[in-house]
Amino acid sequence: MITLSSDFGDPYPAAMKGVLRTHTDAELIDVSHRFPRQDVRAAAFWLTQTLPYFPPATHLVVVDPGVGTERAALVVRAGEHALVGPDNGVLLPAARELGNVEVFEWHYDAPASNTFHGRDVFAPAAAQVHEAGVENIESLDHIEPTDDYVDLALPEADVGATEAAGEVLVVDDFGNVVTNVPGEVLARAGETVAVNGEAVPTARAYAERGPGERLVTVGSHGNVELAVREGRGDDAFGLAPGDAVGLEW
Amino acid sequence: MITLSSDFGDPYPAAMKGVLRTHTDAELIDVSHRFPRQDVRAAAFWLTQTLPYFPPATHLVVVDPGVGTERAALVVRAGEHALVGPDNGVLLPAARELGNVEVFEWHYDAPASNTFHGRDVFAPAAAQVHEAGVENIESLDHIEPTDDYVDLALPEADVGATEAAGEVLVVDDFGNVVTNVPGEVLARAGETVAVNGEAVPTARAYAERGPGERLVTVGSHGNVELAVREGRGDDAFGLAPGDAVGLEW
Amino acid sequence: MITLSSDFGDPYPAAMKGVLRTHTDAELIDVSHRFPRQDVRAAAFWLTQTLPYFPPATHLVVVDPGVGTERAALVVRAGEHALVGPDNGVLLPAARELGNVEVFEWHYDAPASNTFHGRDVFAPAAAQVHEAGVENIESLDHIEPTDDYVDLALPEADVGATEAAGEVLVVDDFGNVVTNVPGEVLARAGETVAVNGEAVPTARAYAERGPGERLVTVGSHGNVELAVREGRGDDAFGLAPGDAVGLEW
Numbered sequence: 001m002i003t004l005s006s007d008f009g010d011p012y013p014a015a016m017k018g019v020l021r022t023h024t025d026a027e028l029i030d031v032s033h034r035f036p037r038q039d040v041r042a043a044a045f046w047l048t049q050t051l052p053y054f055p056p057a058t059h060l061v062v063v064d065p066g067v068g069t070e071r072a073a074l075v076v077r078a079g080e081h082a083l084v085g086p087d088n089g090v091l092l093p094a095a096r097e098l099g100n101v102e103v104f105e106w107h108y109d110a111p112a113s114n115t116f117h118g119r120d121v122f123a124p125a126a127a128q129v130h131e132a133g134v135e136n137i138e139s140l141d142h143i144e145p146t147d148d149y150v151d152l153a154l155p156e157a158d159v160g161a162t163e164a165a166g167e168v169l170v171v172d173d174f175g176n177v178v179t180n181v182p183g184e185v186l187a188r189a190g191e192t193v194a195v196n197g198e199a200v201p202t203a204r205a206y207a208e209r210g211p212g213e214r215l216v217t218v219g220s221h222g223n224v225e226l227a228v229r230e231g232r233g234d235d236a237f238g239l240a241p242g243d244a245v246g247l248e249w
Numbered sequence: 250m251i252t253l254s255s256d257f258g259d260p261y262p263a264a265m266k267g268v269l270r271t272h273t274d275a276e277l278i279d280v281s282h283r284f285p286r287q288d289v290r291a292a293a294f295w296l297t298q299t300l301p302y303f304p305p306a307t308h309l310v311v312v313d314p315g316v317g318t319e320r321a322a323l324v325v326r327a328g329e330h331a332l333v334g335p336d337n338g339v340l341l342p343a344a345r346e347l348g349n350v351e352v353f354e355w356h357y358d359a360p361a362s363n364t365f366h367g368r369d370v371f372a373p374a375a376a377q378v379h380e381a382g383v384e385n386i387e388s389l390d391h392i393e394p395t396d397d398y399v400d401l402a403l404p405e406a407d408v409g410a411t412e413a414a415g416e417v418l419v420v421d422d423f424g425n426v427v428t429n430v431p432g433e434v435l436a437r438a439g440e441t442v443a444v445n446g447e448a449v450p451t452a453r454a455y456a457e458r459g460p461g462e463r464l465v466t467v468g469s470h471g472n473v474e475l476a477v478r479e480g481r482g483d484d485a486f487g488l489a490p491g492d493a494v495g496l497e498w
Numbered sequence: 499m500i501t502l503s504s505d506f507g508d509p510y511p512a513a514m515k516g517v518l519r520t521h522t523d524a525e526l527i528d529v530s531h532r533f534p535r536q537d538v539r540a541a542a543f544w545l546t547q548t549l550p551y552f553p554p555a556t557h558l559v560v561v562d563p564g565v566g567t568e569r570a571a572l573v574v575r576a577g578e579h580a581l582v583g584p585d586n587g588v589l590l591p592a593a594r595e596l597g598n599v600e601v602f603e604w605h606y607d608a609p610a611s612n613t614f615h616g617r618d619v620f621a622p623a624a625a626q627v628h629e630a631g632v633e634n635i636e637s638l639d640h641i642e643p644t645d646d647y648v649d650l651a652l653p654e655a656d657v658g659a660t661e662a663a664g665e666v667l668v669v670d671d672f673g674n675v676v677t678n679v680p681g682e683v684l685a686r687a688g689e690t691v692a693v694n695g696e697a698v699p700t701a702r703a704y705a706e707r708g709p710g711e712r713l714v715t716v717g718s719h720g721n722v723e724l725a726v727r728e729g730r731g732d733d734a735f736g737l738a739p740g741d742a743v744g745l746e747w
Contacts (some may be wrong), residue, residue: 001270003263005260008671009532009671009672010530010531010532010533010671011503011529011532011533011544011547011548012670012671012718014501014527014528014529014530014548015547015548015551015718016551017527017552018548018549018551018552018553019551021499021527021552021553022551022552022553028527029263029266029270029277030263031260031263032259032260032263033259034258034259034260035260037672037728038728046260049260049264050260050263050264050267051267052267053263053264053265053267053268053271053368054266054267054270054271055267055270055271065705065728066703066705067703067704067705068702068703068704068705068706069705069706112718113716113717113718113720114702114703114715114716115703115704115715115716115717115718115723116717116718119551119718120718172258172261173257173258173259173261174286204317204363205315205316205317205318205363205364206314206316206317206364207314207315207316207317207318208317208318217363217364218362218363218364219362219364219365220261220264220361220362220364220365220368220369222362225364230286230287230314250519252512254509278512278519278526279512280509280512281508281509281512282508283507283508283509284508284509295509298509298513299512299513299516300516301516302512302513302514302516302517302520302617303515303516303519303520304516304519304520421507421510422506422507422508422510423507423535453612454564454565454566454567454612454613455563455565455566455613456563456564456565456567457566457567466612466613467611467612467613468611468613468614469510469513469610469611469613469614469617469618471611474613479535479536479563
């Protein structure tokens with residue numbers, strides 16, 4: 001199985017699928033092609049939320065603001081999974097969730113296009129990795145173990161006894177504001193939490209609040225999430241990715 | 250085959266696919282993940298327009314404003330099809346189109362997340378239903394026949410000899426306004442129909458009108474549809490889901 | 499393998515997939531269902547950019563402003579590929595890229611719907627073509643070779659020694675402005691090119707410019723592309739599909 005993740009929108013992923021199909025019969029499953037544009041950190045976060053639910057697979061990831069530059073191409077072995085994508089850190093947080101991490105550089109010749117390495121570099125690489133099998137990555141041509149790669153760690157919140165200082169990681173399609181504050185803190189909170197100084201009710205589920213009302217909950221990722229029932233949390237809280245979020249309980 | 254329907258946008262459906270893949274090799278086909286958010290009636294309508302075109306399959310449906318509350322999880326057998334989703338009525342209109350309806354409750358333990366039962370409750374249930382086979386639903390653990398479920402019927406129009414009183418069911422991505430008035434009424438109409446009091450030309454096909462012109466036609470669902478050639482009917486007619494539509498001919 | 503391309507958005511493609519699945523077990527791969535609405539030329543362009551990357555396949559294409567009129571349905575053999583869609587020219591540019599072109603008319607009876615031939619005419623036709631095999635198209639019922647079809651050629655730019663006069667073919671999801679001027683001309687240019695009279699830096703890759711800066715590059719299609727690093731070229735250049743683009747170097 002090969003999963004595909006990118007910020008390409010439509011219809012560029014189709015060219016990648018065509019290329020993959022010329023190299024392999026592996027099942028192709030889209031994770032997303034609507035990751036926020038050229039936002040390596042957001043993509044890295046979403047990959048941590050999706051790839052661990054898959055059985056062993058090869059994961060092709062192309063969020064690549066450095067396309068056409070000297071940035072390297074990586075193949076990462078993580079337990080029984082393989083990840084293939086640009087050397088900008090996007091693969092690493094999910095790889096650490098998937099298992100023991102070993103990083104390889106994939107050496108490639110100048111491809112047909114300086115703007116579409118997803119099609120010309122990463123799709124052929126992912127197909128070859130998949131066909132070789134994750135345990136045989138070393139046997140591939142173009143492959144070399146490396147310690148010299150761009151790492152990325154999602155920012156961690158600063159959690160105290162009665163307060164936490166974190167930030168917004170992403171806003172999902174529902175408008176839910178996903179923070180990096182661990183959901184456990186809500187277990188210590190009462191019926192409200194102060195969010196950037198303003199009291200907001202806590203809730204186990206969206207439906208505990210009335211339509212249009214704000215709430216603080218634990219999202220599916222296990223982090224504190226700021227939401228509005230049947231509405232958009234990002235608008236109601238005035239928050240965007242990267243913004244600081246202070247919680248007090 | 251397992252079809253997937255939700256209002257999740259991106260990338261949450263990928264986690265559901267990963268979970269499904271850990272339980273089953275069944276083919277996965279997306280119906281949509283862009284149903285109008287938390288709009289049970291719109292989802293129910295679109296399911297009646299899509300699921301009957303599939304050969305026998307298991308249909309996983311998650312439009313679930315009550316996620317995290319006490320609402321039950323259902324498995325519905327409908328002819329040779331099975332539907333799996335929340336107990337809010339969303340499954341029933343399509344199930345009645347698919348065949349003889351039998352409803353079961355799927356008992357589940359508190360899942361990992363109160364906000365993502367699609368991943369933690371419904372995907373594993375759908376995989377198990379699929380693997381057991383629609384004729385063997387009773388053999389599954391956690392399953393119990395039930396008569397106590399939320400039903401939903403799409404509203405029916407009131408059709409007279411020269412007029413009909415209906416409403417807007419959904420607006421599609423083209424902006425076409427889909428009503429609940431049966432398309433047959435246009436067979437009785439002449440070259441125009443009064444739509445909420447204003448005369449609008451009837452047409453067999455969009456292309457019978459000029460670009461930008463309004464028309465009344467029979468849509469692919471068999472209902473009266475209010476459209477604009479190469480434009481948006483919802484804007485031109487000023488209509489949204491739930492609005493009343495009176496037709497006179 | 500059957501690929502699917504349309505301007506249908508959601509969820510109409512699902513009904514096509516259901517119909518296909520009742521006729522064939524072929525793998526189904528989406529190219530796009532978000533081609534610009536009823537824009538035959540844009541769809542034709544994107545098909546030239548995607549279908550040639552696939553191994554031999556049947557390509558179902560429904561961008562069909564003439565749906566419900568007398569326009570014919572076509573099956574095109576192009577090398578080892580088959581294309582199925584409306585007779586409005588949309589299939590031809592990609593077909594010429596794929597191989598030697600032979601055009602057949604697919605005769606169909608009045609279908610269930612005048613507005614959804616994708617479901618009622620083209621999906622069953624594509625499934626039958628796929629099942630017969632591209633070399634056996636002639637053996638199908640309803641099939642007749644034809645010379646009488648709508649052709650379409652993408653407009654060619656007028657390229658001189660120091661200038662080119664072209665136009666915008668499409669704008670992609672990133673906002674990149676794709677012109678019909680061959681990318682080769684940039685090899686003759688220096689560090690800037692005049693775009694409609696205004697000097698803009700050339701670049702091999704987006705990342706050679708600073709965030710928000712404009713650039714002229716060769717896109718993945720091999721044509722001159724007008725872009726903004728981490729921004730939208732269409733907004734920055736004030737250009738839309740069909741607009742004239744004059745380059746001087």
